[in-house]
Amino acid sequence: MGERNPVTSLSPEDYWTTLEASSLIPNSWMTREYVELAGLVWTHDDGLWGWKEEDDPLWVLPPLKSRDDILCCNFELDQPIWAGFPNVQGSLQTEELDRQYMYDSAHFNHLNGNRWATFRKNIRKYPARCGKDLVYRRLQGEEHSEEIEGMLIAWSLGKTIQDHETMIKFCFNGKLRWGLFNNGELVGLNVGDENYQHTIYRYCLDDGSPFLNEYLRYRFYTDPYVQEKGMVNDGGDLDNEQLAKFKRKLNPEQVMVVYTYPDR
Numbered sequence: 056m057g058e059r060n061p062v063t064s065l066s067p068e069d070y071w072t073t074l075e076a077s078s079l080i081p082n083s084w085m086t087r088e089y090v091e092l093a094g095l096v097w098t099h100d101d102g103l104w105g106w107k108e109e110d111d112p113l114w115v116l117p118p119l120k121s122r123d124d125i126l127c128c129n130f131e132l133d134q135p136i137w138a139g140f141p142n143v144q145g146s147l148q149t150e151e152l153d154r155q156y157m158y159d160s161a162h163f164n165h166l167n168g169n170r171w172a173t174f175r176k177n178i179r180k181y182p183a184r185c186g187k188d189l190v191y192r193r194l195q196g197e198e199h200s201e202e203i204e205g206m207l208i209a210w211s212l213g214k215t216i217q218d219h220e221t222m223i224k225f226c227f228n229g230k231l232r233w234g235l236f237n238n239g240e241l242v243g244l245n246v247g248d249e250n251y252q253h254t255i256y257r258y259c260l261d262d263g264s265p266f267l268n269e270y271l272r273y274r275f276y277t278d279p280y281v282q283e284k285g286m287v288n289d290g291g292d293l294d295n296e297q298l299a300k301f302k303r304k305l306n307p308e309q310v311m312v313v314y315t316y317p318d319r
Contacts, residue, residue: 067097067104070097070104070119071087071251073119074119074251075251079140080140080141080142080252080311081140081141081250081251081252081253082116082138082139082140082141082155082313083155083248083255083288083290083291083313084115084116084138085116085250086248086249086250086255087250088225088229088230088248088249089221089248090104090116092221092224092225092228092229093115093218093221094221095115095116098114104116105137114135114136114137115136115137115138116136116137116138117136117138117139117140118136135315135316135317136315136316137152137315138152138313138315139313139314139315139316140313141155141311141312141313142311142312143314144312144314148316148317149314149315149316150314150315150317151312151313151314151315152313152314152315153290153291153292153293153294153313154291154292154299154310154311154312154313155288155289155290155291155310155311155312155313156288156289156290156291156292156302156303156305156307156310157253157286157287157288157289157307157308157309157310157311158276158286158287158289158305158306158307158308159285159286159287159308160254160276160277160281160282160284160285160286160287161282161285162306163273163276163277164277164282170306171306173304174269174273174304174305177266177269177270178266178269178270178273180265180266180270181264181265181266181267181269181270182270184264184265184266185237185264186237186238188237188238189235189236189237190235190236190239191233191234191235191236191274191278192233192234192236193231193232193233193280194232194233194234194244197227199234199241200227202240202241203226203227203241203244203260204227206241206244206260206261206262207223207226207260209262209263210260210261210262210263217293222258225246225248225257225258226244226246226258226260229246229247229248229257230248231246231247231248231249231254231257231280232244232245232246232247233245233246233247233274233275233278235261235267235270235271235274242261242262242264242267243259243260243261243262243267243270243271244258244259244260244261244271245258245259245271245272245274245275246258246259246260247275247280247281249284250288252286253284253286253287253288254280254281254284254286254287254288255287255288255290256272256275256287256288256289256290257290259271259272259275272305286308289302289305289307291313
């Protein structure tokens with residue numbers, strides 16, 4: 056087959072369909088919904104998704120090109136790229152941006168063996184303390200917006216939130232949101248996303264009750280929608296050793312490094 060045209064000939068929709076036809080593993084930001092809610096712009100000249108601030112754009116997702124019919128990152132451009140494909144370092148200068156913790160949702164159905172002992176014990180504590188009147192369900196439209204707003208404000212106090220505007224949009228308008236209700240009161244929120252290979256576990260908010268975070272995570276992974284997809288990208292650890300330790304204890308199938316390509 057002859058050489059394909061470079062990515063500059065692709066439209067935004069072509070970008071996604073071409074990517075989905077490839078064997079490349081996407082990073083957790085490579086979703087249609089993230090691009091929409093984060094307000095990324097498509098630059099036709101370079102075939103890139105990025106944040107454009109005046110005349111100094113920051114390219115978020117890697118551009119694509121074809122070499123010998125193999126889709127790959129287009130590293131020939133001069134612009135920095137914020138987040139490349141996981142475990143793809145290339146020959147250019149790179150820095151570690153974050154990690155991606157990948158899990159098989161089927162493993163959360165059984166939690167057998169010593170490696171699951173702590174998590175298995177912890178997910179039982181919140182239901183045991185709060186009784187059995189717990190309802191976990193998908194949220195639609197603007198329902199419970201006031202409760203979500205209050206939970207988001209209380210949860211974020213004292214925390215440094217990266218990309219907080221996008222997080223707010225996902226919590227209020229995300230397509231994959233689940234609420235946990237205790238006696239009719241919203242006590243937790245799971246927010247997901249998805250790409251052509253994985254479900255993304257985007258955010259988890261709770262009212263601060265002990266062991267509620269672990270229980271919410273268990274409910275997310277065992278939800279039928281997530282189970283059907285199979286593999287889950289649980290995002291990174293943001294160099295937070297406590298968070299990294301917690302995610303390692305959940306027995307990831309793989310931990311992948313996402314590199315950033317700075318100015319060059």
